[in-house]
Amino acid sequence: MRPFLLLVTAMTLTAQTPGPNVRPLVDGTLSLETSLLRGIAPAEAVRMLGGRTAATTPVNAFLVRQAGKVILVDTGMGKDPEEDSGHLAEGLAAAGVTPAQVDLVLITHFHFDHVGGLLLPGGARAFPRAKLCVSRVEHDLWTTRDRLPERLWERIPKVRAIFEAYGSDLVLTRDGDAVAEGVTALAAPGHTAGHTVYAFRSNGRDLWCIGDLIHFGEVQFARPATGISFDLEGDLAVRTRLDFFRRAAAGNVVLAGAHLPHLVRIVQDGDGYRTTRVEGP
Numbered sequence: 623m624r625p626f627l628l629l630v631t632a633m634t635l636t637a638q639t640p641g642p643n644v645r646p647l648v649d650g651t652l653s654l655e656t657s658l659l660r661g662i663a664p665a666e667a668v669r670m671l672g673g674r675t676a677a678t679t680p681v682n683a684f685l686v687r688q689a690g691k692v693i694l695v696d697t698g699m700g701k702d703p704e705e706d707s708g709h710l711a712e713g714l715a716a717a718g719v720t721p722a723q724v725d726l727v728l729i730t731h732f733h734f735d736h737v738g739g740l741l742l743p744g745g746a747r748a749f750p751r752a753k754l755c756v757s758r759v760e761h762d763l764w765t766t767r768d769r770l771p772e773r774l775w776e777r778i779p780k781v782r783a784i785f786e787a788y789g790s791d792l793v794l795t796r797d798g799d800a801v802a803e804g805v806t807a808l809a810a811p812g813h814t815a816g817h818t819v820y821a822f823r824s825n826g827r828d829l830w831c832i833g834d835l836i837h838f839g840e841v842q843f844a845r846p847a848t849g850i851s852f853d854l855e856g857d858l859a860v861r862t863r864l865d866f867f868r869r870a871a872a873g874n875v876v877l878a879g880a881h882l883p884h885l886v887r888i889v890q891d892g893d894g895y896r897t898t899r900v901e902g903p
């Protein structure tokens with residue numbers, strides 16, 4: 623077969639074969655002020671947001687069906703009466719999934735808006751059968767005072783309660799571990815020490831659940847060196863984002879962000895990236 627025909631055949635196959643089967647589940651929303659951004663002039667951030675001084679971002683979890691497993695990435699904020707939050711259970715029900723059917727919960731990091739749905743209000747596990755995968759580094763960060771900033775020490779008992787509730791179903795991972803068939807945990811440190819990207823591969827197509835690699839999509843794709851005050855290690859968070867974005871653009875990877883309104887692919891544009899919205903993976 624001539625090279626041109628080979629190329630057309632490959633493109634046709636790519637268009638027809640589905641990638642990872644992912645469904646965003648919006649748990650709620652958070653309003654983030656531009657004053658949280660670092661490494662960009664405040665006026666420039668406001669200009670990029672079309673004159674707004676805050677961005678309303680979703681808080682997403684992701685439901686992925688892969689290799690016969692029902693997988694949840696992150697669990698939202700849980701029910702907070704003062705926030706638009708706790709809609710994960712409704713999203714799961716709308717997808718036809720009961721909490722008992724979830725086989726695997728993958729946690730990107732232990733900020734409240736990612737682990738709030740792991741326990742029911744009374745303290746019992748929300749996902750009674752699921753294995754709970756967490757980076758070993760992240761586990762260690764949140765269970766001792768050694769590396770955790772003092773302002774976060776009050777979180778330690780809450781995090782320990784989660785680990786105790788999941789007991790022997792807790793799986794501590796390292797960079798590069800396969801947590802299920804076609805699912806790899808990738809260390810993405812900086813936002814927190816054990817912040818983890820989960821890479822899904824199906825039919826040769828890639829989708830990464832990137833957690834909090836990015837918060838302000840309208841600013842940080844075009845200016846990926848822009849940080850946010852939530853990053854526990856700001857310079858490392860920037861280096862990690864630049865590294866993952868470079869690899870995602872080169873590999874045509876679909877990105878699913880915890881605080882992005884859409885699934886996107888990215889292409890390099892000067893020092894930053896342009897996004898294309900992806901309807902399905």
Ligand SMILES: [Zn+2]
Binds near residue numbers: 735736834881
């Ligand atoms: Zn977050």
